Amino acid sequence: MSHAAQELIVTWMWIAIPSAICGAAAASSKNAKVPGAILGFLFGPLGLIAAFGLDEREICPTCHGRLNGQPQLCMHCRSELYWRQN
Numbered sequence: 001m002s003h004a005a006q007e008l009i010v011t012w013m014w015i016a017i018p019s020a021i022c023g024a025a026a027a028s029s030k031n032a033k034v035p036g037a038i039l040g041f042l043f044g045p046l047g048l049i050a051a052f053g054l055d056e057r058e059i060c061p062t063c064h065g066r067l068n069g070q071p072q073l074c075m076h077c078r079s080e081l082y083w084r085q086n
């Protein structure tokens with residue numbers, strides 16, 4: 001392997017690994033930690049921007065607001081929510 005290629009890989013790792021960590025952190029509050037990390041790792045800073053847009057949270061069927069976890073009541077419209085038992 002040529003010296004230039006080795007330097008390119010080292011440089012890429014320095015960008016990809018922190019981007020993966022930041023991507024996971026950015027998406028973790030929206031239940032999308034793993035896709036966020038993958039985006040950051042593959043696409044670097046661009047993937048990080050995409051990770052901020054990830055949102056895997058549940059949606060209220062009444063008002064379509066994003067929910068944190070599986071609450072009994074929607075925090076937006078106060079309608080009661082029922083969840084399938086796993």
Ligand SMILES: [Zn+2]
Pocket residue numbers: 060061062063064065074075076077078079
């Ligand atoms: Zn709602």
